[in-house]
Amino acid sequence: MxxxxxxxxxxxxxxxxxxxxxxxxxxxxxxxxxxxxxxxxxxxxxxxxxxxxxxxxxxxxxxxxxxxxxxxxxxxxxxxxxxxxxxxxxxxxxxxxxxxxxxxxxxxxxxxxxxxxxxxxxxxxxxxxxxPMILAVPADSPHKSVAEFVAWARSRGDKVNYGSTGVGGSSHLFSEYFNELAGTRFQHIPYAGAPPLVTAFAGGQVQMAFVTGLDGAAMVQAGKIRYLAVASPKRTPVLPDLPAIAEAVPGFQAVxxxxxxxxxxxxxxxxxxxxxxxxxxxxxxxxxxxxxxxxxxxxxxxxxxxxxxxxxxxxxxxxxxxxxxxxx
The missing domain is CATH 3.40.190.150 (Bordetella uptake gene, domain 1)
Known part of the structure; x- marks a missing residue:
């Protein structure tokens, strides 16, 4: 043959x-x-x-x-x-x-x-x-919902930071898209990948980040960060206890x-x-x-x-x- x-x-x-x-x-x-x-x-x-x-x-x-x-x-x-x-x-x-x-x-x-x-x-x-990406905040953040968090961020102007896994990566794109749809002015702090981002996030250097369940699991269990909402178009069985970001910021999705x-x-x-x-x-x-x-x-x-x-x-x-x- x-x-x-x-x-x-x-x-x-x-x-x-x-x-x-x-x-x-x-x-x-x-x-x-x-x-x-x-x-x-x-x-x-x-x-x-x-x-x-x-x-x-x-x-x-x-x-x-x-x-x-x-x-x-x-x-x-x-x-x-x-x-x-x-x-x-x-x-x-x-x-x-x-x-x-x-x-x-x-x-x-x-x-x-x-x-x-x-x-x-x-x-x-x-x-x-x-x-589905997850909108996370530090564990000691007083905000319990996306709507409350967005209202606070708007009042702070450009004094609030978000972290990403690097310039040009998905978390960077999704965060800027969130800025536009939510009317916020988060400032970008890029990190060299997920591990340093999550470490810096848990240390209070940024006030928001889009993370995956793999990146955030250990920090959530350790009480360092907290999930606010999921970025799927609607609530998902993968994270059944979380609301969708789109419920507070219409049109937003990041999977x-x-x-x-x-x-x-x-x-x-x-x-x-x-x-x-x-x-x-x-x-x-x-x-x-x-x-x-x-x-x-x-x-x-x-x-x-x-x-x-x-x-x-x-x-x-x-x-x-x-x-x-x-x-x-």
Whole structure:
């Protein structure tokens, strides 16, 4: 059987369903069985944050299915764009992947010029989770509702700070969008990733931040910060006790995805092998529990679903970035 014929057969088998395709052989552009060596998942943020935790949650199940070492490598900087750009320039063979999210993989290009094209330079592999952002305040904040908090912030003008995980990241975009819709004037203090943001937040250096359940869980349990509301369009089963921000600030929503992308040009059988392996990892009971315990929604999407999500985000946020002149 020729390599071309074998690839065609694999495509036909893969169409039968992601679950079945986990066990199929895959071949790289050079014709070698995939995987035959170490796979690297690049996290474009510091160790310990949401993206890093999620990448490590799927790495071990991937190792077990693929029979090869899967390592997580942190390459932080510039709101996730340094590590993302690094992966964009790697060989399209499936051995170097990026654990991306809405920021460097979709919306950052709306606010500034990037050294890569989020759509043309990457192939979506699988969305791992969908995460509603959470509006959090220090635990000793007297404000118990978004409406009360917004009224107080308006009265303080530009004397109130918000923190983000870096210039140009999702938390930066969402906070500026909140400023516009809520009529507040929070000043931006960027940090180099989620861990330093949460530490500074708990220390009282900022009065508001948009965090994920993974970033904020330990600080909430320790009594350092408190959740006010969730940024999903309406109340969500993931955080059933929290109101939606949109109840007080009409139209506001901020839900991000986290998932895996590969350099554009990765062969179809390799992409399908990776996609089905990641989706199966997300469905494992211990991984699913890890995710839901941290207020994130397990996803495990197909390549096509993640691609449509990225296109939808760019369509949603493009007009908003332009209207409110959100640049970095």
């Amino acid at each position: 020729t390599l071309h014929t074998r690839r065609s057969a694999l495509r036909m088998l893969a169409a039968g369903g992601a679950a079945a395709s986990v066990g199929l052989p895959a071949f790289s552009q050079q014709g070698e069985a995939f995987p035959s060596r170490v796979i690297r998942i690049v996290v474009p943020y510091p160790a310990g944050g949401t993206t890093d935790q999620l990448a490590r949650a799927i790495a071990q199940p991937m190792r077990e299915v693929l029979g090869q070492t899967v390592i997580v490598e942190n390459k932080p900087g510039a709101g996730g764009t340094i590590g993302t750009d690094y992966v964009a320039k790697q060989p399209a063979d499936g051995y170097t992947l990026v654990f991306g999210n809405s920021g460097p993989s979709a919306t950052a290009g709306l606010m500034r010029k990037l050294p890569y094209d989020p759509q043309k330079d990457f192939r979506p592999i699988s969305g791992v989770v969908r995460v 991000v995805w986290f998932g895996v992308l590969a350099p554009a040009g990765v062969p179809d059988p390799v992409a399908q092998k990776l996609s089905s392996t990641i989706a199966a990892a997300v469905r494992r009971p211990e991984v699913s529990k890890f995710l839901t315990d941290r207020n994130v929604e397990p996803w495990g999407s197909t390549q096509e679903e993640l691609g449509r999500t990225i296109e939808g985000e760019i369509a949603q946020w493009g007009p908003i970035v332009k209207k409110f002149n959100i640049t970095v």
